[in-house]
Amino acid sequence: MIELSLTARTEREILHDYERQRRFALLRAMTPAFILIATLVLVVIGVALVLLPVTGLARNGMIATIILLAGTDVVLIAGLLALRRGWLNLATGLVAGISAITAAMSLAIWGSSVGIDLFAMIELTPFSIVVVMAGLVGSRWAIIWATLLMNVATVALLFVLMPTVSVAPLWYQERPLILAVSLIYQWLFTVIMIVIWRTFARTLIEIGTAYERAKQLESLKDAFISSVNHELRTPLMTMLTYMETLRERPNALPTAQLVSVLEHVCEVGENLSDLVKSILSARHIDQDAVHFTAKEVLVRPVVETAIRLVDAPRMGTDRVPVQQRDLHVSVPETLQVWCDPIRLQQILTNLFSNALKYSNPGTPIEMRARNVTITTPLEEWESDEPIQLSESSGNISQRSARKGGMSRGWRRGAPTLSMVEFVVRDYGEGIPPDQIPLLFNRFVRLPRDLASSISGNGLGLYLCRLYTEAMGGRIWVKSSGVEGEGSIFYLLLPADAATAALRQQSNQQSATAATATTTITASPATQQVVA
Amino acid sequence: MSSPSSSSSSPSPSPTGKYTILLVDDNPDLLESIRFAISTLGDGDLRVETATDGAHGLERVYELHPDCVVVDVKMPNMNGYQMVLALRGDPETASIPLVLLSALVQDHDQAAGMLAGADQYLTKPTPPRKILEAIYRCIRLTEQERQQRLENLATQRLEGDDEKDPFSSFRRKDEPPPTTDGIWQRR
Structure with a gap:
C-alpha cells in the first residue's frame, strides 16, 4: 500500500526551519571564536597586570576586566553547551546577551576606574557590533530589542561616568553630540540589519518553498506511478486471461458467445489504450494548452x-x-x-x-x-x-x-x-x-x-x-x-x-x-x- | 456493468464441482475473465464464486467454506493483506489455502503477503495456467495435510515459537521454501 507523508508545509514553517538551520550553523561557528577572542584579551590583560607597574584605579579596572572576561567565557561555554543540546533560543540569548553585557561593562569599568577619555570613546564601537550580532543570530525583534538595550546603556553610561581631568571641559561641551551620533549610528546598523534580514528571509522562503514543492512532487509522482501500474496491469491481465484461455481451447465457445467475449476484450483493450494515451499525451499538453x-x-x-x-x-x-x-x-x-x-x-x-x-x-x-x-x-x-x-x-x-x-x-x-x-x-x-x-x-x-x-x-x-x-x-x-x-x-x-x-x-x-x-x-x- | 460476457458468454459454474474457489477482486472484468479461464481450462471439478471487495469476500468465505481463496491486494473496504490476516486469525478459516493476486510487484509487497499468511503470491498479469496450477496445488493438499497444518498452527500459537518458519505449516512437505518459490523471483 502507498503510505505518503504529504504535508504541504506553509511558507512560515519552511522559513522557520531554514532560519533555524542558519542560526544554528552561525552560532556554532561564532561562539568558539568569541571564546577564543575573550580568552586572548584576558591573557593579554593578565600579562600586562603582572609585568607593568600599574597601580590604583587602573589596576582595579584591569582586575575587573579580567573577571568580566572570565565570566563572558563561562557564559559563552554555557551557550555552546545549550547549542549542543539543541536549545537554540537559549544559546542565542546567552551569546547575544553576554556580548551586550560585556560591551557595556567594559566601558563601565574603564569609565569608573580611569574615567571617560579618548579610549572610552573607542569602547562605544562594540555597542553597534552587538546590534549586528543580534541581526545575525536573531530575528527582526531581536535586532530592535538589542538596539533599544544598547541605546539605554549608552545614555546611562554617558551620563553616569565622569570624564578624566584632561578631557573634562571638552567632554561636557561635546557630550550631546557624542550621544546623538552614537545613537544614530546604532539605529543605522539596525536599519541595515533589518533590510538584510528581510531580503534574506524572502530569498529563503522562495528557495525553500520551491525545494519543498519539488520534493513533494517527486514523491507524489512515485506514488502515482505505482498506482498507474495497478491500473495498467489489471486490464492487461483481463485481456491476456481471455486470450490465452481461448488460444488453448479455441473451440471452447460457440461462435456467438465467442464474438461477445471478443467484444468485451476489445472494450477492455480500448479502455487500456485510452489510459495509456492520456498518460503519454500529458507530455504534450503543456505546449497544446496555448493553442x-x-x-x-x-x-x-x-x-x-x-x-x-x-x-x-x-x-x-x-x-x-x-x-x-x-x-x-x-x-x-x-x-x-x-x-x-x-x-x-x-x-x-x-x-x-x-x-x-x-x-x-x-x-x-x-x-x-x-x-x-x-x-x-x-x-x-x-x-x-x-x-x-x-x-x-x-x-x-x-x-x-x-x-x-x-x-x-x-x-x-x-x-x-x-x-x-x-x-x-x-x-x-x-x-x-x-x-x-x-x-x-x-x-x-x-x-x-x-x-x-x-x-x-x-x-x-x-x-x-x-x-x-x-x-x-x-x-x-x-x-x-x-x-x-x-x-x-x-x-x-x-x-x-x-x-x-x-x-x-x-x-x-x-x-x-x-x-x-x-x-x-x-x-x-x-x-x-x-x- | 455493460460487460457482455457476464450474462452470455461465461459458462455457468458447475454446481456439482467438487471444489469451491472464491475469487476476490474489485475489478468485475478481471473476475469474469478468470472465471472463464478456470471453467474452460480446469478439470471440471472447480466451482467458482466471486466477491468484489475484502469485507464481502470475508462474508462469502464463512458462507461457502471454499477450498481455495484467490485475493487481490488493492481493494476497497478491506485490502488483501487484511483479509488474509483475518482468515488466518480465525481457527475456523485458518487452514483455507490462500493465493494473493496483486499488481504490486515489489519484493517487499510479496514479502508482506507471505508474512500475512498467504500460501502463494502471484503478480498481475499471471497466465491463466499459472493461476490454475496454484489453485490445484492448494486444493490437492490431502485432508490429513490440512489437519496437520491446523495443528501446527495451534501449537505455534501456544508455544509462541518465533524461531521456526511460521508459515511452514502452510506449505506441503515437498514444496520448496518461499525463497525459491516466487517471493524473491523477479518478473
Missing part, C-alpha cells in the same frame, strides 16, 4: 454539454450515472464568457466528474456561474461565495457591497476585470487543506485516492489549470477537508475580449505581486435550474 481559439460563448449550452459528457463516457469501474444525483445548476441564460468553448466544456466536465467521483451517492452537486467585477490582482481575489449555493442571489450583492466598503483601495496598477465565475461544489470527502497546494500539478493524486479503488490518472485538474491559465483565467479550490462538507472549485474566466487582452498583458509582465484587499461588485444573477 486555442477564444470567442464570445454563451455559458449555458456549454454547461449542458459538459453535464451530458460526464454522463456518457466510460469511467472505468466507477461509472456513476449522473441522474442518480441531485444536480443544482444555476446559470443566467444570457451569461457570456470569452474563451474556447471546447476547453471550457473540458474543464467543466472534469470538475463535474471529480465532484461525482469523490462524493457519496445521494449527496447533491451544485454549480453556478455569474458575472463578477474584480478590481484587485486576479491572483489575490477571494470569492465571497456563500456556503449554501442555493441561497437567493440577492445576498451575493449585499455581501459584496459590504466587503467592498471595507476595502482599502490604495493599491494602484490593478485594472478592473470583468470575469465570469464558475463554482462547482460537492458534499463529499473534501480535500485536506495541507494537500490543496499540490492538487493542480501534473500526476498528483491524493494519497487517500491512490489507496482507494477510485480510478484517475492525476491529470484532470492539471489540465484544468493549464487551460484556464492559458485563457487568462484562474482556478482554485476551497475545502475544509471535513467529510461531508466537500470541496468548492472556483473557476474565473474573462467575460469579454477586452478583459482577456488585459489578462494577456498582465500574464506577460506578471512581476507585480503583493497583498491587497478586494473590491468586488456582483451583478445579480438570475436563478435557473437546468438539470
